Amino acid sequence: EAGVAQSPRYKIIEKRQSVAFWCNPISGHATLYWYQQILGQGPKLLIQFQNNGVVDDSQLPKDRFSAERLKGVDSTLKIQPAKLEDSAVYLCASSLSPGAPSTDTQYFGPGTRLTVL
Amino acid sequence: SQKIEQNSEALNIQEGKTATLTCNYTNYSPAYLQWYRQDPGRGPVFLLLIRENEKEKRKERLKVTFDTTLKQSLFHITASQPADSATYLCALEDGGFKTIFGAGTRLFVKA
Numbered sequence: 223e224a225g226v227a228q229s230p231r232y233k234i235i236e237k238r239q240s241v242a243f244w245c246n247p248i249s250g251h252a253t254l255y256w257y258q259q260i261l262g263q264g265p266k267l268l269i270q271f272q273n274n275g276v277v278d279d280s281q282l283p284k285d286r287f288s289a290e291r292l293k294g295v296d297s298t299l300k301i302q303p304a305k306l307e308d309s310a311v312y313l314c315a316s317s318l319s320p321g322a323p324s325t326d327t328q329y330f331g332p333g334t335r336l337t338v339l
Numbered sequence: 340s341q342k343i344e345q346n347s348e349a350l351n352i353q354e355g356k357t358a359t360l361t362c363n364y365t366n367y368s369p370a371y372l373q374w375y376r377q378d379p380g381r382g383p384v385f386l387l388l389i390r391e392n393e394k395e396k397r398k399e400r401l402k403v404t405f406d407t408t409l410k411q412s413l414f415h416i417t418a419s420q421p422a423d424s425a426t427y428l429c430a431l432e433d434g435g436f437k438t439i440f441g442a443g444t445r446l447f448v449k450a
Contacts (some may be wrong), residue, residue: 226382234359264440330382
């Protein structure tokens with residue numbers, strides 16, 4: 223079974239530039255998550271999709287971050303404009319569906335390490 | 340306020356010993372709790388899930404306990420090996436279909 227794919231793996235940009243990350247979840251997984259993980263911290267949920275609808279985006283800085291999941295499969299996360307504090311690893315994960323122990327196990331991609339200079 | 344706390348200091352143990360990691364939480368009533376392993380430069384990998392009505396769960400050398408009265412989960416690795424060195428994250432379901440992760444505890448197993 224193919225895992226969660228993410229690209230790029232690394233990205234270095236100047237502050238105020240824009241950047242986009244791509245995620246392809248495991249086939250058949252309805253739920254897709256984007257997390258931000260700052261060095262030394264646990265993953266922080268930015269946005270959660272169920273199929274192509276947003277379930278939770280309460281911690282997404284909407285003035286600069288946006289995300290979409292077209293056709294309920296692939297997803298992109300964009301930052302525009304980037305700030306120094308956005309330097310982190312951006313993880314994408316997928317699961318069958320949330321809220322139930324039998325289906326809530328999340329499978330993570332390798333992440334994208336973003337450095338904002 | 341709601342919090343999940345894991346030992347922020349790294350845990351150093353000798354090969355063959357049992358490693359015990361702690362996860363405490365406040366102001367949550369999770370129906371289940373999960374433990375993940377994260378290696379440097381990689382995403383977390385699921386290890387075990389324990390439900391609120393389960394006291395203990397085992398998988399090979401791993402054991403997890405869940406005490407909803409103490410609001411605590413313990414994660415044990417028996418007969419630890421250097422390959423067990425990683426960061427271990429606990430994660431709980433917040434009652435609203437959202438998973439909240441702790442900051443993780445780094446484990447170093449010395450040969």
